[in-house]
Every structure is written in structure tokens, then in C-alpha cells.
Amino acid sequence: MSDIREYLKNHLLYLDGGMGSLLQERGLKPGELPERWNRDNPEAIIDIQKMYYDAGSNVVLSNTFGANILKFEPDELNDLVCRAIDNANEAKKRSEGKQEKFVALDIGPMGKLLEPYGDMPFDRAVEVYKSTIECGVKHGGIDLIFIETMNDSLDTKAALLAAKESTDLPVFVSNAYGDDGKLMTGATPQAMIAMLEGMHADAIGANCSLGPAQLKGVVDEYIKYASVPVLLKPNAGLPHTENGKTVYDVYPEEFSDLMYDFMAGGVRIAGGCCGTTPDYIRAVVEKTLPKNDEFVKNNPVTDKNISMVSSYTHAVTFGKSPVLIGERINPTGKKRFKEALRENDIDYILGEGLRQQECGAHILDVNVGLPEIDEPAMLLKVMKELQAVSDLPLQIDTTDPVAMEGALRAYNGKAMINSVNGKKVVMDEIFPLVAKYGGLVVALTLDEDGIPDSADRRVEIAENIIKEAAKYGIQKKDIIFDTLAMTISADTTAALATLEALNRIHKDLGCLTSLGVSNVSFGLPGREYVTATFFTLALENGLSAAIMNPFSKEMMKSYYTFRALHNLDENCGDYINFATSYIAELEAMQAAAKSSDTGVAEKKDVAGSGGDFKSPLQRAIVKGLREQAAQITKEMLDAGAVPLELVNDEVIPALDIVGQGFEKKTMYLPQLLMSAESAQYAFEQIKKKLAENPGETVSRSKFVIATVHGDIHDIGKNIVKLIFENYGFEVYDMGKDVPPEVIVDKTVEVHAPLVGLSALMTTTVPAMEETIKQLREKAPWAKVLVGGAVMTQEYSDQIGADFYGKDAMASVRYAIAYEESLKG
């Protein structure tokens, strides 16, 4: 028997059709697990599979769609998988079909959603899929692994990784798209293609969900972007009921006509899913097999040579319009960022990411390297949190190969990798990771001898890198060369060498290029002007991507004007949008500057009017005006205000006004939160100031807070956290669904006098009780506050809490009173 990959080179390949409804016809009851029929009713399975081989299927899938360790005990799982494979081989043997025949181990989704939106950790998901695949591989009798009906990209990655780590057999991967043309969790076909090809799936495509006609858009994208054979296994249209039976609305004749068109257009592998029967497959084979040579000749499987990276929703393509990679998630030279890293202040880091996205970044660079932190753990954490809030692809930026592998493994999509260079030892570390997990790797044109001065040497290093990468099967399209921007303040020929190397790598080697453009202006005044002009020059020399500061208006000006001038911006639409809002912003600033005197008067006016607000800052906080609160605070600090006095004289009194309003029910929860956020913005300015003079602190007591084990509702907890932070407590947020031990350990570790527990459901109150019990044992000093939708004073008393907080204000008042009592 031939390798299916070889077979595919010159042949159309036919898969089987639906299984479920055929089993039901043979007596499978609703709720009964079909995998058990491999053991309890093997003849039924063999019979159906033989019918598919007889109809012309080359590949029959083992009856193992739902066979996984979450549904079956290990022994039964192994037994069922082995029997399923035996059944398929028996069917193959019994069939008199003359075509080449293969048996595939079928892997369906495990039915659990992965973190962060579900509770299945990624590594555990890989293990779940491995446990099934390893049973099949060990048993033998399979020619390929067929991963199908996956409706989440990270779940798909887990299954593919499990297959790749278990076997060298070919792996086909098929996703289930909705009628919006995306996976249930949002990925487009192009995003899936980028990720799956990066990880070396042997064939990819779509199955289930819809009929062939509705999958047209999805198939078109596969044909356009995929460099491996494309497979299609649609349903027999959409189901409806007739006389108490499920009926699908596309019949074999129409189904095979539609499949004919798809195969004429480039689909290499065809089958059917729900509602299809051997008749459907036979009709497809009869119509298309005679056209085998023509279809294969017209649609050779060739590399599309498209460079792309992806997130869990979309792909970013390189080579046409320049790609902006936001550089701000990086501690280098940023005191506030370093402090955020040390204090585990993830929200600050995420805020930087989201702001760059708003400013127009296409990809975010993620660098969290600081000598004193555990970089692998921090990188993984920041990456996962970023992927929970932003749909931009990420560029993983670290020199630590362990941190790099951890992040690449769990990354949802195909990442950018920053970086490799011409040093042998670095290539030996990084290229195996690129080959295994996929990625577009940034390659710096330096080697053991350092950064060469000449363009010639840099091009030579690039050529060496390409050669070495090829040994790992990494193609040129997945390498992007950084010819290293150096500051012109040290050497005025530096920029020219960088640009020349860039131009030659772009033109002569036909490769992508990238630059960390900001370096060029280091040590000069008005850096932005130099950087932006250099950026334009580099773009003119063929720069494909820049690692840059999206907050810099000068940079964004260069970007938008370049695109408009290079016919990359239809009707100059993006430029016009940018310029209009930029000009409006400038005018507003000028107007503000002109009336700066009257502005002060106005502020005084506000302070005096009605006596409601003692100062403009208090007004901004009470009214929930975040930017204004930040701006006024900054101005006051610049004018010499003492940070701690600002907190005590301005921020806290403003919060008290809102707190009282909330308690009197003249202000509502959302308003309380908006004020709290404005206070956060003011605090952010104060923290920046304090970071300049270490030693000062605004903290009150330590407060550990968590949503208890089993509960994933965290909005209440987040509200309490925010209010406590506002009042100066040092808050340790343990997250949601937190086991008792974790809460207890943290309380002991930081010796927190106060612990807050939140639960929304009656079912998780026992977990809260257990947490309190363990706290009493190991942290008897701690006062425990409880709250959440189901909590009542009664419940609280029953489970032995110290305080029931009916809302965030009540809790913070209790905490402050308790703190005072400790002092008193």
C-alpha cells in the first residue's frame, strides 16, 4: 500500500460519508454511545464501512469520533479504539472495490472548551487527544489520523499537536464552519490555514455544519490560500423533519453536482458528513473519477507562497501593505512597565496592548524579560491574557528558548517569533521550535562576529540563515529579515548600510524584511522626526513590517501617507480618516492652549459653583471622566503637588462622595464603577510619579480576593477589587474558580489581614465554606469577607464568615473600620 501523501499527488481522494443516521437506522438509541458498538455490534459497523468502500471511498474513518478519555475509562477506551480499527480493516478486506484503500483513525472534538473561556487547560487537552491517538498508533492498522469537526482553533491545535507528538503518520485536519464562514469561536479559514500549515498538517479543509452550497465561501478561501491538498466533507444540506424523521434537503444527484464543481475548482479530497450515505459517495465518485487526470492537472498542489501569521480570529498577510508591530509591551527603558511586571499588574500590560490596537497596530510584540522575574511563566501568562482580550496576532519576543517554547506551544494561532540570528547556537535552539509549532520568524542579520558594518556581510548572513532553515523544512516565506537599524548619532553611515542590506534582501533574495525602526534615532533630540523619515525610506526600500510605536503620530503619518502614495489605500480612505481626526485633534489642542488662562478660571469656577466639588479633579472623578481625571492629575503633579497628599485630599474624598451617593441610592453601580475607573486613571499618573521616587507608597493593608472553586463568575469580584484598589488596599486578585489551597497559600504568604470570597451560585457555597475552614486553620488572623449573588447574612453566618458584604462599598467600609481598629 502506498503512502497517502504520495497517492494524493496524482489522484483525487474519496472519503466516506455519514455514520450517525445509519447507525440509528440499525437501532442505535439517542444517548447511546456509538463507539460501544465497535464491541457490542461490530457487524453493523463493518457493514456500513464496507458499503462505503464498495461505493468508491478510498478512506474510511474508524468509528471513534467520540472515543476519548473524558467519556471512557482507559481500558475501555483502548479496547474500543482497537476494535474500531479492526472493524474498519475488516470492512476494507471484505469490500471488492478495486480502488486504493486506506483506514483513518477518526478524532472528533472532546466536547470541552479550552481556557480562557472554558475550563480545559491546553496541556490537558493535548493529553486527552494523545490518549486516543496513542491507542490507535500502538495497535496499528491505520494509514492516517483524521481530525474533524473541530469548531475551535485552539482545540484543533491541541489535537494536531497530540497527533504530531505521537506519530509520523499523515494527519488530515477538518474544521466545522458556521454559516458566517467562521468557526464557532471566530476563526476564519485563512487563520486556520496559517496555523495548520505552520504545524505541517498534510491536508486541511471543512466538514459538517452546512451543505455543500453554503460552504462555497469557505472552500474558496481554502483554494486561494492553502498550499496543501484541500478536503471537503459537507452535510447533505440542512436537516428538517418529515413525519417524525430527520430529512436532509440535498439529495445525491444535487450533492454530487456541487461536489463536481468544487473538485473541478481544486478540492482534492471529497466525502460527506451528516445525512450523507454510500449513495452520495457513489454519485460523487461516478461523476468525478473519470475526470481525475484533468482535475489533478488543472489544480496542482503548489505552494501559494503567502507569508502569514494568525490569531484565533484572523490572519495577517505580509508582503503587500506594510505591517505595524506595536513595540510597547516591553520593559526596556520603561520604569512604569517594569514596576507592573514586578507587581504582576497584568491589567496595566493589557491596557498597553489594547491601546496599541486602537492606534492601528496589526500585531503586538510581547516582551516581558526582566532579570528578577520568572520569564517563562510571565510570558505564558501575559500571552494568554492578551489573547483573551485582543484578537491581534502576537510576536513572541524573548531570548530564553524555554520561555519561547512555552509560549509558542499554547499560542492560539500562528505566531511571529522574535528572534533568530546567524549564530549557529541560536539557530539550533530556535529553528526546531519554528518547525514544530509554526511561525514567522524574525531573523537578525548578525552572527558570531557581531553586527557587520557592511551591507554585503548582512546579505551573506541572511543567505546562511535561509540555508540552515531549509534543513528544518522552514521555507523562505516564513522568515523575515531584520537588517538592524543602528543609531546615526554614533555613526552617520549606519542608516545607509541598513537600508542597502534591506533593499538587497528584498530584491535579490525575495524575502520579507522588518526593522525595529526606533533605534535609528537614539541619542538625538526630536527622535520621532528622524525615526519617521527613516521608516518612510525603509518602506521605499521594501520594508514589509516595522516594530514601532503606534502612539507616535509622526510614525502613523508616515505609514498612512506611504500607503496612499503607493496605491495601497483605496480612494485614500484610510489616509483621509487618519488625517481628518488628526487635524481635529490638533485644532482642539490649539484651542485649548489659546484659552489656557480662561481654562483655569473655568476650573476655579467649577470648584466654586454650588459647592458640589472642591476641585476639578474631584469633579472629574465623581463624574466618571477618565481622561480628564488623568490629565488634571498629571498637571497637578507637574505643578508640584505631593502624590500622597493628592490621594488623601482629592481622590479619596471624591470616592467618598460617590460611595455615599451609591449607599443613598442616588448613584447606581455603573456610575460607581465609572468613578472608580477615573480614580484608577488618576492613580496611574500618581504611580508613574512614585515610580520615579521609589520608597513612597500609597498602600493600606493587603487584601486577597478570589471567586471560589467551581465558580467562573467574576464580575462581582472585579468590582470589589477595583473599589479596594481605589481606597489604597494592596489587592492580590487570585482570579476565578480558585481552589481553597491556593487562596490559603497566598494569604499565608503575604500575611494578609483581609480575605474576600465571592460566589454566584448556591452550588459553590460549599467551596466557600471549605475555603473558610482551611483559612481558619492556616491563617487564623485573617478576617474573611464574603459576597456574591446568592450570599445572604444567614448563609454568611452559617459558613462562618466574619462579614457579609451586600455590595462593594459595604465591604470596603468594613475593611477600613477593621484596619482602624487594628491601629487603635
Add this chain to the structure above:
Amino acid sequence: MADIVLFKQYDIRSDQRLSEVNINEVRRYSGMRDDSLDGVIDECVKEAMPVLSYKVSYMRTMIDWESGYPLFLGVGYKSENLRTNLKGCDEVIIFAATVGIGIDRLISKYSHVSESKALFMQALGAERVESLCDLFNSEMNELVSAEGKYLRPRFSPGYGDLPISVQKDFVTVLDCPRRLGINLNDSFLMSPSKSVTAIIGITDRENCDINNYDKESCVHCGKTDCEYRK
């Protein structure tokens, strides 16, 4: 449709309940009592609407009353509240509905950068999935009306003494992971979080007032101090 799982994906334009957000409800769920923050709510609506999708998976099946408690889909439910709710019913519709994972992403995003918007997104998601359930409910009502039958108020796992763990059976039978993308975690909570599973009894007797749905749905809840109790 007896014992067959059916699936609906709604076009947002098909019904006003989907195309128009009930701002009053969003305010109510978020704890707002006036319109002073409607501007912020509008921003949330604009951002969220494109990422929502409206899907329902459902099934109609017979109830077996032999044990004195309702039994359907091969499972007996020893719940007094459910027994009361389904009194006089020979059949039930069970369904699962979701507005998709997109709203969870927005809630998650804003929980890091703006807690007030996170709260409004939560409220909006709740309003959206309730509107979807109401729409589905009214469609089912039309269906059974034509047979001269009536619907009972919908009843969800977790109401009264019906444990939330029964959600597991519903999610499996209704093929939720595949059709709707709904998965359960170990505590039987659904993801996407803005999803609902429920039981609707079908009866020959006109023993409940459709207009009193909301009121009846509150009867079984133990939280008697709830400010939204009807």
C-alpha cells in the same frame, strides 16, 4: 419534531426582538435606574451587535409520569418544583440557546480596562439571550397553539430544587458542543456564558397565563429579597 433534535440559527433582521436591544432591560440588569449612562450603553451595543449570533437547538419529547415525577429522555427528575411546573403536561420541549462566545470576549476585555463597560456588556448579553429565548418561546407557542395546546413557563436547571447538573444531559442530547458551541465546565456552567437551557411543558389545559411568565419564573427562586422579584 418528536425526539428529533432541531436547530435554528436566527437572522438578526428576522424579528424586532433580535434587531433591537431593549435598553430598559440592559439598565435593569446592570443596576442603572435612569438614562444618564445610555450613551455608554449605546457604545456597548454598537461594539457587541456584530459579534453576536443567535442559535437554538431543541427537541420535543413525551413525559413519562409513572413514578410520580417527570421522566423524559430516559432520565427521571426528582424535583418538586419541576413536578409542579410540569403538572398536567404530557410533553416537553427542551432547548438550549446561545448568543455565542463573542460577548464573553468583550466582557473579558473590558474587565481589564473598564469595569463599568464590563458590567454593561454582561447586562447586554443577559438581555440578548433572554430576548432570544422569548422569541423562541413565542414560536413554540404558535406551534402548539395550532394543535390546541398551551405552554408552561420555561424552567431551567438550577431553578428551585432542579440541580444545575442536569444541564449535562441536555447539552449532550441537544448536541450542543457541535451545533451551538456550548460546552460545560466541571461545575456544569455553560460556555459561552450567555447561554440558556430550559424545559417548556406542553399541556392541553389552559392553566397558565402567558402574561404571567416572569412572575411564575420567580416563584421557585429562594432569593426572596431580590429587588427584581416579581
